[in-house]
Amino acid sequence: MPKNLTQKILDAHVLNDVHTPGQPADLKIDQTLTQDATGTMAYIQLEAMGVDQVKTELSVSYVDHNTLQSGFMNADDHAYLQSVAAKHGVLFSRPGNGICHQVHLERFARPGKTLIGSDSHTPTAGAMASIAMGAGGLDVAKAMAGLPYTIPYPQVVEVRLEGKLPHGVSAKDIILELLRRRSVKGGVGKVFEYTGPGVKELSVYQRATITNMGAELGATTSIFPSDERTREFLASQNREDDWMELGADDGAVYNDLEVIDLSTLAPAAACPNSPDAVKSITELAGQKVDQVAIGSCTNSGFEDMMKAAAILEGHTIADNVSLVVSPGSRQVLMKLMDNGALASFVKAGARILECTCGPCIGMGQSPKSEGVSLRTFNRNFYGRSGTLSAGVYLVSPETAAASAIAGVFADPRDLDYPDTDFEEHPFIDDSLILAPSDHPEDVEIIRGPNIRPLPINEELPDSFEKKVVIKLGDNITTDHIAPAGAEVLPYRSNIEKLSTFVFRNNKEGFDKVCKENGGGIIVAGDNYGQGSSREHAALAPMYLGIKAVMAKSFARIHLANLINFGILPLTFRNPEDFDTIDEFDTLVFENLDALDPEQPLLVKNATKGYVYEMDCQFTEGDLPTLHAGGTLNRIRKMQSENE
Numbered sequence: 313m314p315k316n317l318t319q320k321i322l323d324a325h326v327l328n329d330v331h332t333p334g335q336p337a338d339l340k341i342d343q344t345l346t347q348d349a350t351g352t353m354a355y356i357q358l359e360a361m362g363v364d365q366v367k368t369e370l371s372v373s374y375v376d377h378n379t380l381q382s383g384f385m386n387a388d389d390h391a392y393l394q395s396v397a398a399k400h401g402v403l404f405s406r407p408g409n410g411i412c413h414q415v416h417l418e419r420f421a422r423p424g425k426t427l428i429g430s431d432s433h434t435p436t437a438g439a440m441a442s443i444a445m446g447a448g449g450l451d452v453a454k455a456m457a458g459l460p461y462t463i464p465y466p467q468v469v470e471v472r473l474e475g476k477l478p479h480g481v482s483a484k485d486i487i488l489e490l491l492r493r494r495s496v497k498g499g500v501g502k503v504f505e506y507t508g509p510g511v512k513e514l515s516v517y518q519r520a521t522i523t524n525m526g527a528e529l530g531a532t533t534s535i536f537p538s539d540e541r542t543r544e545f546l547a548s549q550n551r552e553d554d555w556m557e558l559g560a561d562d563g564a565v566y567n568d569l570e571v572i573d574l575s576t577l578a579p580a581a582a583c584p585n586s587p588d589a590v591k592s593i594t595e596l597a598g599q600k601v602d603q604v605a606i607g608s609c610t611n612s613g614f615e616d617m618m619k620a621a622a623i624l625e626g627h628t629i630a631d632n633v634s635l636v637v638s639p640g641s642r643q644v645l646m647k648l649m650d651n652g653a654l655a656s657f658v659k660a661g662a663r664i665l666e667c668t669c670g671p672c673i674g675m676g677q678s679p680k681s682e683g684v685s686l687r688t689f690n691r692n693f694y695g696r697s698g699t700l701s702a703g704v705y706l707v708s709p710e711t712a713a714a715s716a717i718a719g720v721f722a723d724p725r726d727l728d729y730p731d732t733d734f735e736e737h738p739f740i741d742d743s744l745i746l747a748p749s750d751h752p753e754d755v756e757i758i759r760g761p762n763i764r765p766l767p768i769n770e771e772l773p774d775s776f777e778k779k780v781v782i783k784l785g786d787n788i789t790t791d792h793i794a795p796a797g798a799e800v801l802p803y804r805s806n807i808e809k810l811s812t813f814v815f816r817n818n819k820e821g822f823d824k825v826c827k828e829n830g831g832g833i834i835v836a837g838d839n840y841g842q843g844s845s846r847e848h849a850a851l852a853p854m855y856l857g858i859k860a861v862m863a864k865s866f867a868r869i870h871l872a873n874l875i876n877f878g879i880l881p882l883t884f885r886n887p888e889d890f891d892t893i894d895e896f897d898t899l900v901f902e903n904l905d906a907l908d909p910e911q912p913l914l915v916k917n918a919t920k921g922y923v924y925e926m927d928c929q930f931t932e933g934d935l936p937t938l939h940a941g942g943t944l945n946r947i948r949k950m951q952s953e954n955e
């Protein structure tokens with residue numbers, strides 16, 4: 313039976329013989345990556361599991377998110393991460409070396425491998441024909457411990473690319489088109505596999521923009537075949553030995569089809585506050601712009617930077633615009649220094665930032681009040697930029713650069729600049745990637761005061777009564793639940809402090825409400841927990857005593873995180889029941905010892921006198937974890953039973 317590329321790689325890694333969409337497939341994981349904002353927790357959990365040396369083929373710890381270092385907290389985290397990597401067999405990419413996904417693509421990603429990362433944009437490596445998925449830190453820790461990673465076996469959508477991109481139209485415009493068609497929840501449970509004659513027209517960097525932002529579809533991942541373009545890219549990185557040809561078999565079957573004719577696309581923007589609120593630049597042309605930011609793991613590769621520099625060359629940015637540029641990796645930055653492109657940026661008036669996530673995660677560069685910010689990033693969720701009243705638009709580097717000069721939304725198709733591939737020899741230097749210690753027993757873990765012990769959940773009681781502490785609508789992101797930004801991110805390894813920020817842009821003082829009511833229940837609409845992989849969006853609510861989330865539907869990674877931290881994820885069998893619940897209603901949960909995922913759980917609304925049939929969004933295999941109060945409790949229990 314011919315297989316598509318996704319099935320080929322998955323089936324070579326499935327350990328429990330599951331090949332049917334929707335069924336839980338246990339996967340062997342070859343590579344892992346972590347970043348600092350989620351990594352501290354992942355390694356604290358790895359330590360708690362008592363793992364000596366990681367069991368993967370390759371594990372890399374990157375520092376790229378929390379690099380502001382105002383106060384000791386982030387520096388404490390970095391020191392901890394460096395020491396724990398040296399001790400446990402993990403490569404350590406130092407701050408300044410670049411954004412995890414960019415560096416991983418350049419230096420480590422390989423065709424045919426499985427990769428999970430504690431960051432939702434890990435699918436970037438799908439540009440290199442890896443099955444690369446975002447996961448919670450605890451799942452990444454488990455993979456480092458040699459345990460399988462379980463996902464619902466995905467449906468595979470064929471995205472057939474035809475034609476060639478016109479001048480001024482970018483890979484970013486391809487993924488924006490898909491988001492326009494399919495929406496931020498259109499990819500749940502699916503892998504988007506790219507095929508067709510248009511594939512060879514795209515370089516690995518362009519493919520990476522698409523696989524990266526495929527995360528915004530809610531997809532499990534996205535993938536391109538490994539072909540001649542992949543070989544060229546790997547050869548330029550001195551890694552030709554890592555190449556192999558890999559694609560779908562002739563006659564492979566898919567669950568769904570989407571055809572995109574590249575020659576018909578036009579420059580586009582995702583408008584505030586959702587990556588799927590897509591309009592064409594023609595519709596927006598002429599509207600005033602206050603800030604332009606070029607960078608992030610979506611659009612900070614060499615070609616993107618070169619195109620933006622070529623457009624800016626010889627121009628000065630408009631008086632009303634502030635332009636910031638953050639190259640994705642030190643390799644890219646060095647090359648821009650060598651070939652003079654960095655000078656073009658500086659001469660044009662750009663402010664050059666570190667090779668990190670920076671403004672993408674609200675680490676500085678918040679726009680002015682009610683400002684209009686054009687960013688080459690992948691997310692424009694409410695509040696993420698740090699300015700609640702600002703409007704963030706997601707655009708290509710070409711549109712960003714053109715608009716920075718014009719001071720208004722501008723169409724790059726009107727400008728004359730070279731459409732080359734810029735396939736020069738990159739600068740290659742791995743000296744900021746530290747190998748693990750040859751004498752791990754001598755390495756002492758550095759634990760500054762910001763590294764706090766993990767909060768422990770209680771076992772799931774047989775019955776409880778809790779109030780609804782918040783009721784929310786559709787598409788609530790993890791940025792709503794556990795906000796990011798320069799003020800909050802330093803507390804990612806200090807859950808007590810972090811919990812004071814939960815839902816702060818929705819309901820000021822949410823933590824106090826939870827404390828006064830002895831925890832509670834969250835009620836939400838569709839696609840609850842979309843966006844990032846941050847397990848803090850489950851861990852901090854767990855710390856506040858949240859026992860269940862009752863939603864219309866969940867995003868994949870957040871659902872797994874809820875289970876990992878012992879919070880019951882439930883969906884309404886009758887969606888109209890949602891309308892009958894209000895904040896502070898008292899809900900009664902009973903007979904949980906006999907919980908059966910195949911049967912609806914009956915939840916009583918004691919305030920209104922209703923009974924709700926709730927579907928369990930977990931499997932039989934998750935039951936011991938939920939009863940134990942989460943994965944770590946379960947692992948500890950198993951360890952003590954074996955002693």
Ligand code: MIC
Pocket residue numbers: 349350377430431432433446673691796843844845846
């Ligand atoms: C993001 O883009 O939202 C982040 C910050 O990279 C997150 C991870 C985090 O919250 O630390 C992600 O994408 O998973």
Ligand code: SF4
Pocket residue numbers: 377411431433608609610668669672673689690
């Ligand atoms: Fe960093 Fe932004 Fe990419 Fe997340 S989306 S990894 S914050 S650059």
